[in-house]
Amino acid sequence: MPIGAPLFLDVPEVNAMGVALAGRYGMKSVFETARMYTGAAPAIDNARVFGVTSFGLG
Template identity: 40%
Template sequence: MTYDNQCFPASREKFLSNWITQEKSEALGFIKNQELLGYGIIRPADNGYRIGSLYANNLEIADQIYQGLTIHKNNCQVFIDIPSSNLLAQKIVEKYQMLPVFETARMYNKTFPNVAINKIFGVTTLELG
């Protein structure tokens, strides 16, 4: 949960324990020297698969997690919601020739939450609000 706390502005231990074990989903972590450096989850969508969360210390780790999550998803559509403020996340969607489907905006009435936006390569989900 410590890694997730860098990328999400509130503790969500119970949510995550259910999120990463939901039926028909797959979760991967990237561990080096017994330290978690990123993780991702892929789950079925209406037409294909949706990745979220995809959090990683850098672009190379995010790409390796992305590849691991999609390796057996040949000829299937894969969707990921990236934060536009992380320019490295844009590099992944460009590398895999992903196209935008729609855009959303997040709005805050005070200040931007204290999160490591450079580690967020895919948000958890837009569906839950």
């Protein structure tokens, strides 16, 4: 990634440590997304999710 290029990171709000880490490096909130599931939410540890790698839009 080129120095100075914009970087966008979708840290789940429920991961307080991830949000704090982003804030420590001067990142700020510029947009929000919602996660919706057609069934039960997956059994994952959100405290270990620091960024979503892709969005399933549509």
